[in-house]
Amino acid sequence: MRRALLALAASTCSGLALVQLGSANSTQASGAGTAPPRSAAPAPASSSLARGRGLFVSSCSACHGISAGGIAGRGPSLVGVGALAADSYLQTGRMPLPSPRAQPVRTRPAFGPAQIDDLVAYVGSLGGPPIPTVSLAAGSLQRGQSLFALDCAGCHTIQAQGGIVTGAVVPSLEPATPRQIAEAIRIGPYVMPRFGEGELSRSDIDSIARFVQSTKSPQNSGGWGLGRIGPIPEGMVAWLLAAAALLLIARLLGERTDDAPPSPEREGSDTA
Numbered sequence: 001m002r003r004a005l006l007a008l009a010a011s012t013c014s015g016l017a018l019v020q021l022g023s024a025n026s027t028q029a030s031g032a033g034t035a036p037p038r039s040a041a042p043a044p045a046s047s048s049l050a051r052g053r054g055l056f057v058s059s060c061s062a063c064h065g066i067s068a069g070g071i072a073g074r075g076p077s078l079v080g081v082g083a084l085a086a087d088s089y090l091q092t093g094r095m096p097l098p099s100p101r102a103q104p105v106r107t108r109p110a111f112g113p114a115q116i117d118d119l120v121a122y123v124g125s126l127g128g129p130p131i132p133t134v135s136l137a138a139g140s141l142q143r144g145q146s147l148f149a150l151d152c153a154g155c156h157t158i159q160a161q162g163g164i165v166t167g168a169v170v171p172s173l174e175p176a177t178p179r180q181i182a183e184a185i186r187i188g189p190y191v192m193p194r195f196g197e198g199e200l201s202r203s204d205i206d207s208i209a210r211f212v213q214s215t216k217s218p219q220n221s222g223g224w225g226l227g228r229i230g231p232i233p234e235g236m237v238a239w240l241l242a243a244a245a246l247l248l249i250a251r252l253l254g255e256r257t258d259d260a261p262p263s264p265e266r267e268g269s270d271t272a
């Protein structure tokens with residue numbers, strides 16, 4: 001671990017030196033004075049990393065620690081979770097968490113795309129898997145469906161609508177992009193189990209992502225939405241509504257005879 005970090009630090013330093021050399025050369029070539037022409041050029045990786053570290057210290061270190069080593073009872077270590085986890089949690093707005101005990105839920109991202117890139121670069125620099133790539137075209141819908149039924153539907157439902165398991169709200173997968181699906185599978189966020197290469201290969205993930213994508217535009221066979229729970233509950237709702245309407249009518253008829261009892265003698269005496 002230490003050796004890996006040292007190697008990383010060394011390569012970062014040499015990268016930095018190269019970048020600096022490059023910019024020094026270009027300043028000399030263009031004959032510009034003291035200020036390097038930073039703003040014009042695309043940001044080199046090293047400064048993205050520095051910005052990411054700055055953002056991390058201000059927005060994340062309270063729970064994850066100044067050097068991302070984790071703080072007991074507040075947040076786990078991020079050493080080794082990789083760009084994959086950082087991208088997932090930041091793109092879906094799960095981080096920064098409002099409180100250490102809260103379930104991370106999907107919301108609007110707290111940072112813009114450039115800041116997310118910087119934070120991902122920083123967390124990624126601590127080691128761990130890169131952001132995965134997914135190919136929907138390479139996936140098989142059939143295989144995706146059977147894998148999803150086996151590994152995911154127990155919590156997310158076969159239509160990927162989500163629901164509730166003990167201790168957690170299971171989200172609908174409607175807003176999840178293929179990349180976010182691949183990331184969640186490898187991370188296992190919150191109470192979701194994580195699936196490694198051994199359990200689900202890259203091509204399995206392509207297939208699952210393709211299946212989830214297909215649940216987003218199901219053919220609608222008519223009737224009300226009712227969360228697309230199927231024809232039997234829909235029929236039951238119709239019966240319930242009809243029964244309620246019949247009860248109401250019966251009550252109204254009953255009330256009318258109660259309120260105005262036909263009593264011919266009283267009618268005659270009242271008017272006098």
Ligand code: HEC
Binds near residue numbers: 097
């Ligand atoms: C209020 C405390 C808190 C703050 C602030 C916070 N986090 Fe977290 N973070 C947590 C907790 C708690 C978890 C574990 C969540 C879980 O169990 O799913 C976590 C998990 C993560 C993970 C997943 C780790 C893994 O094992 O896969 C990443 C990545 C992450 N946080 C990044 C960030 C970044 C980047 C920021 C700043 C923008 C941030 N967090 C701010 C508390 C926090």
Ligand code: HEC
Binds near residue numbers: 148171181182185
């Ligand atoms: C034990 C129940 C469980 C199983 C099994 C499970 N998940 Fe999840 N999943 C969850 C929970 C709970 C969350 C929310 C995690 C959080 O709050 O951070 C989640 C989150 C996700 C997300 C993130 C959604 C978003 O809005 O960002 C994706 C994508 C996902 N799951 C896909 C899958 C896939 C694909 C499988 C099968 C390979 C699977 N899940 C299996 C419970 C489960």
